[in-house]
Amino acid sequence: MRNEVKIKNVQIGGNHKIVIQSMTNVKTSNHKKTLEQISQLYEVGCELVRVSIENNEDIKSLHEICKKSPIPVIADIQYNYQHALGAIKAGAHKIRINPSYLKENELSVLCKELKETGIAVRVGVNEGSTLKNMTAEMLATLAIKHAKLFQNYGVENIVIAAKTSSVKKTIETNRILYKETAFPIHLGLTEAGIESSGIDKSFAALSGLLIDGIGDTIRVSLSADPVQEIIAAKRILRACEIDKNYINVVSCPTCGRTNIDVLSLALAVENFAKDKAFPLKVAIMGCAVNGIGESRGADVGVCGGKTNSSIFMDGKRIKTVPNDEILQEIINVIKIKISNFNK
Ligand code: SF4
Numbered sequence: 001m002r003n004e005v006k007i008k009n010v011q012i013g014g015n016h017k018i019v020i021q022s023m024t025n026v027k028t029s030n031h032k033k034t035l036e037q038i039s040q041l042y043e044v045g046c047e048l049v050r051v052s053i054e055n056n057e058d059i060k061s062l063h064e065i066c067k068k069s070p071i072p073v074i075a076d077i078q079y080n081y082q083h084a085l086g087a088i089k090a091g092a093h094k095i096r097i098n099p100s101y102l103k104e105n106e107l108s109v110l111c112k113e114l115k116e117t118g119i120a121v122r123v124g125v126n127e128g129s130t131l132k133n134m135t136a137e138m139l140a141t142l143a144i145k146h147a148k149l150f151q152n153y154g155v156e157n158i159v160i161a162a163k164t165s166s167v168k169k170t171i172e173t174n175r176i177l178y179k180e181t182a183f184p185i186h187l188g189l190t191e192a193g194i195e196s197s198g199i200d201k202s203f204a205a206l207s208g209l210l211i212d213g214i215g216d217t218i219r220v221s222l223s224a225d226p227v228q229e230i231i232a233a234k235r236i237l238r239a240c241e242i243d244k245n246y247i248n249v250v251s252c253p254t255c256g257r258t259n260i261d262v263l264s265l266a267l268a269v270e271n272f273a274k275d276k277a278f279p280l281k282v283a284i285m286g287c288a289v290n291g292i293g294e295s296r297g298a299d300v301g302v303c304g305g306k307t308n309s310s311i312f313m314d315g316k317r318i319k320t321v322p323n324d325e326i327l328q329e330i331i332n333v334i335k336i337k338i339s340n341f342n343k
Contacts (some may be wrong), residue, residue: 003158013159016340018210018217019047020219022299023051023187023229028053028060028062031062034051035065035069038071044230047071048072058083059086066093070273071093072093072206074094074096078094078098092297092308093119097123098123099150100146111150115154122161122186124142124186128165128190135169140177142162144177147183159216162177164189167205184216187215187217187219188206189220193223198224203239206218210237210242211242246279247273247278249270249282251284259305262307265327282298282334283298285301287305295312296312299314302329304323308321
């Protein structure tokens with residue numbers, strides 16, 4: 001079992017659910033713009049947000065940000081321990097710092113402050129800021145070494161991370177971290193790329209780890225609007241069957257036997273379902289060949305016929321409707337299922 005770390009009202013590690021986080025990409029010194037972006041991230045499901053701290057203007061602004069943010073704020077410090085102390089004083093709920101360049105006395109002062117306040121710290125390594133061509137073993141060893149520097153000073157709220165832009169190395173490194181430590185793991189690639197390729201790499205790197213129970217908080221790092229990072233993170237958790245609290249629309253790939261417009265129906269049902277947080281499976285199937293089994297296995301299903309199609313609910317065929325009434329009927333049945341949840 002991983003250690004538990006509390007970040008204001010959000011807990012990670014232990015048996016807690018995987019927490020989704022992102023990072024703002026506006027100047028932290030502009031607290032209005034930063035808070036606007038945090039609010040957009042919160043609206044789409046972000047649970048922790050990181051802001052970069054580069055100077056005293058950022059620290060001044062951080063005070064206002066921490067006071068007004070709807071979610072806990074992580075101050076991203078890099079190397080300057082004075083900035084770390086300033087961020088803690090300004091109300092940061094967690095800090096991220098690279099201890100490589102901290103002098104012994106600086107580390108000691110910082111750790112004393114972390115212990116007294118109980119503020120969490122993320123430590124570890126980012127391959128971009130190390131010697132290149134590190135192996136997974138080297139990355140994991142360095143991250144563990146950094147975490148232990150804090151642990152040796154009695155700091156308990158430690159989150160570990162080892163990031164690289166390589167899918168394979170991300171998988172290997174995090175498997176080592178999981179095996180060798182009990183720190184909660186911050187999972188994600190770094191410098192993953194633009195939205196499309198970054199999402200591909202993140203799916204490839206994170207899904208196997210998450211399914212094996214590795215990873216306590218995730219960030220999908222993209223060169224894009226950070227809102228897209230949250231949407232991608234949610235899609236990964238759903239595809240991995242970790243987040244089941246949504247309407248999962250499955251549909252057949254269509255073929256020469258297809259009797260109904262599967263794609264239009266699936267898109268319309270997805271659109272209806274997108275903001276509804278209920279654990280339901282809806283199957284849109286083009287004919288009876290695989291359609292009956294899949295529709296019976298879902299909470300709501302349709303199995304396309306030549307002119308009329310069968311509608312299923314809870315494994316039973318409940319009615320047959322003309323093909324131009326399928327969409328309305330599926331939505332009616334989904335609404336019935338949702339009202340049953342609300343009873
Ligand atoms: S369910 Fe029917 S229409 Fe859809 S792919 Fe399978 S055989 Fe083809």
